[in-house]
Amino acid sequence: MYQQRANINDWVRGVLAAALGVMPGQPLPPLVFEREVASPTDQTQQLLEGASPDEWLVFDQASAAEEVLWPKDMFFGGNRGCRDGSDARLLRKLLHTMHGTPLPPVGAAPPATITLQRKSANRRIVNEEEVVAMLREFGEVRVVEFDSSSSLREQLEMAAGTGLFISVHTSNLANALLLPPGAAVVEVLQRNWAWEDIDQFFVSLTKQLEDVHHYALRAQGLNETLHTDPRLARLFGNWTAAQCQDQGCVESLTHVDIRVDVPRLRQLIAGRLALIRSGASVGEAALPWPQLLSPVAPPPQAQATHQPPPPQRRRAQVRLANRLFDSGVPEDMPDVADVWSYVRHL
Missing domain, CATH: 3.40.50.2000 (Glycogen Phosphorylase B;)
Known part of the structure; x- marks a missing residue:
C-alpha cells in the first residue's frame, strides 16, 4: 500500500475488510507498505519496505490470473473507485x-x-x-x-x-x-x-x-x-486556475x-x-459539473496585495513555496517583500 501507516484508520481498515471478505473483529491479512517519506506526492513512488532497489516481486501466471488484481490509477487510464x-x-x-x-x-x-x-x-x-x-x-x-x-x-x-x-x-x-x-x-x-x-x-x-x-x-x-x-x-491569493498548476500553488489550496x-x-x-x-433518477436530476470561471472581484480591502508575477518570477516563487512546505516558513520573512528578497537569493 502507498498509504502511510498513520493513515490506515478504522474507515480504511473496514473498507479493506469488506473488499477481502474479512468480518468485523477479525484480523486483516498481512499488508505490505511502501517506505514512508514526508511528501505525499513522493509517497507513491517509493520502494516496498524491506525490498532492495534491484529486487523484483514476481507472480507466476496461474496465481496472477486467479488471485492478483492490477488496478489502474487516474494517471494510467483508470480511476479512484471500484x-x-x-x-x-x-x-x-x-x-x-x-x-x-x-x-x-x-x-x-x-x-x-x-x-x-x-x-x-x-x-x-x-x-x-x-x-x-x-x-x-x-x-x-x-x-x-x-x-x-x-x-x-x-x-x-x-x-x-x-x-x-x-x-x-x-x-x-x-x-x-x-x-x-x-x-x-x-x-x-x-x-x-x-x-x-x-x-x-x-x-x-x-x-x-x-x-x-x-x-x-x-x-x-x-x-x-x-x-x-x-x-x-x-503568494497565491489571486492566481488564476491556469496559473495554479504547480505543486506549491496546488498544495496551498489544502491550507484554506x-x-x-x-x-x-x-x-x-x-x-x-x-x-x-420526488424520486427522479440521477440522470433526470443531473446538472453539468461547474466549470472554472474568471474570479469575481471582492471588495477592495479583501483583495490580495500583489498581482500574479511574470512566468520567470512565478517559477522561482513556486520553488520557494515548495521549500516552505518542506521546511516551514522562515520566521524572519514577515511580509511578501522579504519573500521576494529570499527568492532572489535562491
Missing part, C-alpha cells in the same frame, strides 16, 4: 450489512435529514452558522465532524440516515460512497481546485454507484477561498478555509431538492 457500478453498490451493501447499519428498503424515499460535514482543522466553512440557518429552510439539519479516531460504524450510521450530504472537498467526503440510493451530495470546492481533474475525485466515486446525485458549488470570489497562512495568501456563497447554495438546493425527493 471496477464498475455493481462492485461499488456491492461494497456499500457489504459495509452496511457487516456493521449492522441497514439502508432504507429498496424503492423507499431517501431520508429527509440534511447533514453538513464540518472541518475544524482546515477547509473550515467560516460562515457555518449562516449556512446552517439557510439549510434549515429545507428540513432537519445535523452537523457532524469526523477525524482519524472516528469509527467506521458511526460514519455508516450517519450516511444511512442522510438524504442530503453537504461537505467541502476533503478526504471525509469518501463517506458519500456510503449514502443510500436516492440521496444527494453537494460538494463545496475551493477556488482554482482543478489540477488534473482533482476536483472530480469524489464525483467519480458516486457516479459508479449510479443512484446517488452529486452536485458541486465552486468558489468564485477571491474572498471565498481564504489561505490560512498569510504568506501563502500573498472557505466562505460559502449562501444565496448560490440556496439556489442550487432549491432547484434540485424537490426533484430528488
Whole structure:
C-alpha cells in the first residue's frame, strides 16, 4: 500500500475488510507498505519496505490470473473507485450489512435529514452558522465532524440516515460512497481546485454507484477561498486556475478555509431538492459539473496585495513555496517583500 501507516484508520481498515471478505473483529491479512517519506506526492513512488532497489516481486501466471488484481490509477487510464457500478453498490451493501447499519428498503424515499460535514482543522466553512440557518429552510439539519479516531460504524450510521450530504472537498467526503440510493451530495470546492481533474475525485466515486446525485458549488470570489497562512495568501491569493498548476500553488489550496456563497447554495438546493425527493433518477436530476470561471472581484480591502508575477518570477516563487512546505516558513520573512528578497537569493 502507498498509504502511510498513520493513515490506515478504522474507515480504511473496514473498507479493506469488506473488499477481502474479512468480518468485523477479525484480523486483516498481512499488508505490505511502501517506505514512508514526508511528501505525499513522493509517497507513491517509493520502494516496498524491506525490498532492495534491484529486487523484483514476481507472480507466476496461474496465481496472477486467479488471485492478483492490477488496478489502474487516474494517471494510467483508470480511476479512484471500484471496477464498475455493481462492485461499488456491492461494497456499500457489504459495509452496511457487516456493521449492522441497514439502508432504507429498496424503492423507499431517501431520508429527509440534511447533514453538513464540518472541518475544524482546515477547509473550515467560516460562515457555518449562516449556512446552517439557510439549510434549515429545507428540513432537519445535523452537523457532524469526523477525524482519524472516528469509527467506521458511526460514519455508516450517519450516511444511512442522510438524504442530503453537504461537505467541502476533503478526504471525509469518501463517506458519500456510503449514502443510500436516492440521496444527494453537494460538494463545496475551493477556488482554482482543478489540477488534473482533482476536483472530480469524489464525483467519480458516486457516479459508479449510479443512484446517488452529486452536485458541486465552486468558489468564485477571491474572498471565498481564504489561505490560512498569510504568506501563502500573498503568494497565491489571486492566481488564476491556469496559473495554479504547480505543486506549491496546488498544495496551498489544502491550507484554506472557505466562505460559502449562501444565496448560490440556496439556489442550487432549491432547484434540485424537490426533484430528488420526488424520486427522479440521477440522470433526470443531473446538472453539468461547474466549470472554472474568471474570479469575481471582492471588495477592495479583501483583495490580495500583489498581482500574479511574470512566468520567470512565478517559477522561482513556486520553488520557494515548495521549500516552505518542506521546511516551514522562515520566521524572519514577515511580509511578501522579504519573500521576494529570499527568492532572489535562491
